[in-house]
Amino acid sequence: xxxxxxxxxxxxxxxxxxxxxxxxxxxxxxxxxxxxxxxxxxxxxxxxxxxxxxxxxxxxxxxxxxxxxxxxxxxxxxxxxxxxxxxxxxxxxxxxxxxxx
Amino acid sequence: xxxxxxxxxxxxxxxxxxxxxxxxxxxxxxxxxxxxxxxxxxxxxxxxxxxxxxxxxxxxxxxxxxxxxxxxxxxxxxxxxxxxxxxxxxxxxxxxxxxxxxxxxxxxxxxxxxxxxxxxxxxxxxxxxxxxxxxxxxxxxxxxxxxxxxxxxxxxxxxxxxx
Numbered sequence: 001x002x003x004x005x006x007x008x009x010x011x012x013x014x015x016x017x018x019x020x021x022x023x024x025x026x027x028x029x030x031x032x033x034x035x036x037x038x039x040x041x042x043x044x045x046x047x048x049x050x051x052x053x054x055x056x057x058x059x060x061x062x063x064x065x066x067x068x069x070x071x072x073x074x075x076x077x078x079x080x081x082x083x084x085x086x087x088x089x090x091x092x093x094x095x096x097x098x099x100x101x
Numbered sequence: 102x103x104x105x106x107x108x109x110x111x112x113x114x115x116x117x118x119x120x121x122x123x124x125x126x127x128x129x130x131x132x133x134x135x136x137x138x139x140x141x142x143x144x145x146x147x148x149x150x151x152x153x154x155x156x157x158x159x160x161x162x163x164x165x166x167x168x169x170x171x172x173x174x175x176x177x178x179x180x181x182x183x184x185x186x187x188x189x190x191x192x193x194x195x196x197x198x199x200x201x202x203x204x205x206x207x208x209x210x211x212x213x214x215x216x217x218x219x220x221x222x223x224x225x226x227x228x229x230x231x232x233x234x235x236x237x238x239x240x241x242x243x244x245x246x247x248x249x250x251x252x253x254x255x256x257x258x259x260x261x262x263x264x
Contacts, residue, residue: 040137
């Protein structure tokens with residue numbers, strides 16, 4: 001018998017590792033990978049809560065929409081990163097500060 | 102037996118996510134992200150979510166991961182791929198992460214979660230299809246328009262400007 005708390009624990013570890021990747025990595029694609037980890041953690045939570053509350057499948061539907069959003073976000077973010085690489089020859093997120101006041 | 106398998110897949114997921122966050126080599130990060138995605142799909146199987154597990158493998162491993170590898174290969178010279186990519190002191194990052202994890206763990210184990218009876222392990226594809234074409238039809242259509250917009254936007258951004 002696997003408890004709800006064990007799923008929540010795994011997903012919170014994934015979330016923390018994703019946040020660490022977002023705030024500490026310099027490479028833009030590494031930041032994107034952190035975002036994917038955070039979205040996966042949220043998906044595990046949605047499906048786990050849905051499983052332990054029986055009945056309707058609304059958690060699954062939410063997870064499907066999160067997966068759709070993640071796919072769209074990854075495509076647009078990679079297009080932006082590639083364009084940035086053509087223009088600046090760098091994907092270091094610390095170098096991209098021309099919008100800073 | 103089921104518990105042992107769960108622990109096995111949870112350890113795979115967490116360890117490979119750790120490699121994603123802490124590896125100095127970006128290629129290692131991307132490839133261990135694949136192990137993370139497959140481990141998460143296995144967790145979905147334990148939660149009796151067959152359609153979600155399949156969509157996870159197809160969309161994440163088959164789509165997003167290939168895009169990420171493509172991006173890494175295109176924006177890095179292979180010879181300089183081992184440059185470290187941390188911008189902040191590692192000690193502070195680990196300290197902050199442990200603090201966040203401690204708060205989340207405290208919340209998880211001190212909350213009395215509402216749990217009804219568990220959903221029976223039966224196929225979910227038909228029910229999900231009925232819900233998507235019925236109760237959630239508007240959200241489904243909005244998501245399809247969003248995908249179309251993202252497709253056009255990504256193609257517009259990624260092409261070179263005409264002189």
